[in-house]
């Protein structure tokens with residue numbers, strides 16, 4: 001889960017503070033000492049931690065907070081505000097061109113996730129109704145061109161390429177004029193990466209920048225590389241004057257050192273985050289929501305957005321219809337489960353629900369994940385007919401399904417019972433909803449478990 005280790009420690013510190021009632025200056029100072037340690041252990045840049053703690057101390061150790069009715073809450077509120085500020089305050093949008101196309105140039109080291117992120121951005125903008133063009137400007141790694149072509153096919157997005165024998169500057173120029181004539185309003189350029197920053201790479205990127213004057217130079221950095229990512233970002237900012245960052249692999253970053261330091265060190269904000277390998281696993285980066293998640297206060301807005309990225313509008317409508325007509329089958333149950341799992345690991349999803357965030361409450365989630373695997377295996381072991389009409393599943397069929405899925409007969413029984421209850425509940429919920437609003441459940445959020 002994103003920032004799992006850090007979140008757990010900070011939440012422990014604040015739980016202790018909450019338990020105290022009245023706070024002394026000493027209490028606040030010792031809590032801040034713990035916060036400081038946790039941030040350093042999370043690999044946050046030393047200078048950043050120092051300023052951060054000083055700012056909080058200045059605001060928190062004073063009469064106003066100490067004398068308030070809820071001093072612990074006040075301290076936590078200040079920490080949340082400062083964490084938000086640390087990550088850049090308000091979410092920063094990319095700059096769109098007055099007259100399209102908007103050119104987004106993705107830069108970064110090899111393996112940072114540039115090509116995948118280009119695909120994610122194209123998918124994201126397409127869902128917003130735009131018409132993106134992906135540009136293959138990495139001519140040194142022929143596989144990168146193929147990879148982009150594949151992504152384009154998968155997403156049904158246009159790809160511009162001129163093979164690997166042309167100058168990237170000419171390719172990008174060609175792409176921009178092609179976008180103009182084909183009404184592509186966003187051009188996403190996948191540039192070459194190197195293992196290390198070198199003059200040749202920077203020179204090429206500068207030439208592309210000079211030739212097409214992109215609205216947005218976005219550095220793709222890998223969160224898992226911690227302070228190395230921060231150093232890379234510093235160099236790219238100095239040499240190329242980047243506008244913002246796409247931080248990848250945040251899903252695997254339990255510490256959070258790069259995400260928490262990079263804006264303060266470079267002065268450039270994170271605009272998007274990658275939270276998985278799949279193309280819908282992109283998050284618009286909102287510092288306040290991220291701070292809220294770290295402090296265990298949940299993040300419903302990102303959860304809803306993630307659902308919107310993952311759920312297919314058409315499927316949602318179909319499902320709603322089925323629920324209404326009472327035709328919801330185990331097949332649909334399985335589809336829904338797939339879609340929910342598509343949103344990301346269950347612990348991460350749960351962490352976005354207010355009150356569920358406390359990382360220590362999420363320890364059981366691993367078990368939940370196994371439970372979901374089991375359910376999936378059971379349904380997959382049924383025949384099509386059984387999935388459509390579970391009432392025909394008698395004793396001997398149950399035995400067959402259990403052995404086919406490597407589960408116990410009780411597991412099959414439990415699932416069938418749960419399914420019947422869900423169906424009943426959905427029907428009632430739909431009736432109520434109909435009465436209240438004359439409409440069905442909101443698209444895509446009909447979770448059957």
Ligand SMILES: Nc1nc2c(ncn2[C@@H]2O[C@H](COP(=O)(O)OP(=O)(O)OP(=O)(O)O)[C@@H](O)[C@H]2O)c(=O)[nH]1
Nearest residue numbers: 110111112113114115116193248249274275276277
């Ligand atoms: N878990 C996770 N993996 C990611 C994410 N973004 C990219 N990856 C993975 O990181 C690896 C490298 O991604 P690429 O997109 O090929 O990297 P690249 O920067 O284009 O590489 P070069 O073309 O060599 O410069 C792939 O295995 C991706 O699936 C992310 O947000 N989370």
